[in-house]
Amino acid sequence: MNQYQKIIFVDSSDTTRSPMAEVVLKSMKMDYPISIHSRGLVVLFPEPMNQKAEAILISNGYGSQKHMSKPLTQDDIGDGSGVLLLTMEDSQKEKVFQEYSNLKHVYTVREFLGHSGDLRALYGAPLIEYGLFYEVLKGLMEELVIKLCEEEILE
Known part of the structure; x- marks a missing residue:
C-alpha cells in the first residue's frame, strides 16, 4: 500500500x-497514482499563477497554466493519513503546525x-x-520521485 495518496x-x-512544484511533479512518471496539489497559507481571494513563474514553465515545455490560488x-488534510505536506520554508511548516490538526507528515x-x-522566495x-x-x-522533484518510489518498494 502506498504511504502517501x-x-x-x-x-x-x-x-x-x-x-510550479505541482506542475513539475505532475509531469513526472510515478510508479503509483498520487494526487498532487498546491495550496497557500494566506489566500484571501483566488489569483492566477505569477506571470514570471508561468513564463518559465512555458519556456520549459509545460504549456499555459490555468492555476488559481x-x-x-483542514479538509485538504483530512485525518492526515496518506497526506504529505511539503512547505517551501521552515516558517511555513511552523505555521501549518500552529493552524491545522491531524498532521502526520509535514516537512x-x-x-x-x-x-x-x-527554497528562497522569488517575489x-x-x-x-x-x-x-x-x-x-x-x-528536487526528480529526487522526490525517486524517494517516493523507494519508499513504495520498502513497504
Whole structure:
C-alpha cells in the first residue's frame, strides 16, 4: 500500500513556488497514482499563477497554466493519513503546525529529501532568478520521485 495518496505543496500565496512544484511533479512518471496539489497559507481571494513563474514553465515545455490560488484547509488534510505536506520554508511548516490538526507528515521540501535550507522566495526577483529556481526545483522533484518510489518498494 502506498504511504502517501496525496502530496500538497504549501507556500504563502500559492502563486509561484508551490504551483510550479505541482506542475513539475505532475509531469513526472510515478510508479503509483498520487494526487498532487498546491495550496497557500494566506489566500484571501483566488489569483492566477505569477506571470514570471508561468513564463518559465512555458519556456520549459509545460504549456499555459490555468492555476488559481487556493488556501490550505483542514479538509485538504483530512485525518492526515496518506497526506504529505511539503512547505517551501521552515516558517511555513511552523505555521501549518500552529493552524491545522491531524498532521502526520509535514516537512519542508528540502528537509524531506535530506537537505537543509529553504527554497528562497522569488517575489520581486528578475526572470532569470525564476529560471534558476526552476532548475533547482526540477532536480528536487526528480529526487522526490525517486524517494517516493523507494519508499513504495520498502513497504
